[in-house]
Amino acid sequence: xxxxxxxxxxxxxxxxxxxxxxxxxxxxxxxxxxxxxxxxxxxxxxxxxxxxxxxxxxxxxxxxxxxxxxxxxxxxxxxxxxxxxxxxxxxxxxxxxxxxxxxxxxxxxxxxxxxxxxxxxxxxxxxxxxxxxxxxxxxxxxxxxxxxxxxxxxxxxxxxxxxxxxxxxxxxxxxxxxxxxxxxx
Numbered sequence: 001x002x003x004x005x006x007x008x009x010x011x012x013x014x015x016x017x018x019x020x021x022x023x024x025x026x027x028x029x030x031x032x033x034x035x036x037x038x039x040x041x042x043x044x045x046x047x048x049x050x051x052x053x054x055x056x057x058x059x060x061x062x063x064x065x066x067x068x069x070x071x072x073x074x075x076x077x078x079x080x081x082x083x084x085x086x087x088x089x090x091x092x093x094x095x096x097x098x099x100x101x102x103x104x105x106x107x108x109x110x111x112x113x114x115x116x117x118x119x120x121x122x123x124x125x126x127x128x129x130x131x132x133x134x135x136x137x138x139x140x141x142x143x144x145x146x147x148x149x150x151x152x153x154x155x156x157x158x159x160x161x162x163x164x165x166x167x168x169x170x171x172x173x174x175x176x177x178x179x180x181x182x183x184x185x
Contacts, residue, residue, distance in 0.1 A: 005043060005135075005185030010050035013133065013181060017051060017112060020130035020180075025086025028112045029079070029128055033121030033175045034135035035166055036159075037142030043135050043183060044116035051112050058117020061091045064099055065158045068165040072122035072173060075115060080128035083109050118166045122173030134179035 001016075003009055022028050030053070032044035041057070048055035061074050078091030086109050095102035107113070115125075121132045137145075146152060146159070155162075170176055 001180065002182045002184065005039070005183050009183065010047050013047060013131070013183075014050050016181065017131050022130060023084035023128060025084060025109065026111070027083045027086060027109050028130035029083050029125070030112060030114045030131045030133065031120040031125060031129050032114060032116040032133045032135060033118065033170075033179070034137075035139075035142055035170070036118065036162065037145040038135040038137045039145070039185060040116055040135040043133075043185075044114050047133075048114040051114065053112040053114050054107060054110050055114045055116060056089075056107070058115065058120050059096075060093050060105065062117070062119075063094055063101070064096075065161060066165070067094075068119060068162065068169055071117070071119035071169070072124035075120060076124050076128065079113070079115060080125050083113055084128045089113070119169050119173065119175075121175035121179060122169060123175075123178065124173065126178065131181065132175065132179045133181045133183055134176045135183045135185075136176075137185065 017030055020028055032040045034040040044055055058071055062068055062071050079089050082089045089107040091105055093102035093105050
């Protein structure tokens with residue numbers, strides 16, 4: 001389904017989430033993927049608020065600037081599989097300031113969990129995902145948004161490598177093609 005991120009989009013997606021098949025424990029994982037600057041953080045926050053669901057960010061478990069390829073396996077093991085089983089979600093966070101593993105994080109299973117970030121919609125997570133969303137925006141708009149962000153100075157030196165990694169992950173993980181919803185805007 002293609003959908004514009006205009007008024008009411010969260011109501012449409014909330015209806016899709018409600019009718020999506022739940023995992024064995026009755027929980028639903030909703031992923032919000034897309035390239036950097038597409039607007040996935042904003043849209044995921046809006047959706048999580050609408051669903052009264054916890055919002056987890058891939059950035060919290062991505063092991064550094066060259067760790068994006070490992071994200072789907074880490075998210076599956078720490079978030080997707082435990083949610084499907086109805087057990088505590090558990091992952092090691094990443095300390096971006098010191099570029100090293102941070103503290104362990106946990107979350108009790110909730111009826112719906114929203115997972116946002118590059119790689120959240122990868123094929124490895126598909127078996128434990130109730131609804132996959134791909135947020136899309138034109139490349140020039142994504143770059144403008146990135147450069148306008150407060151964290152741009154820290155991100156800029158890693159931009160080219162990150163872009164290659166997210167494009168490779170989208171290509172090999174098939175997130176844009178497999179998404180249940182493609183959200184423009």
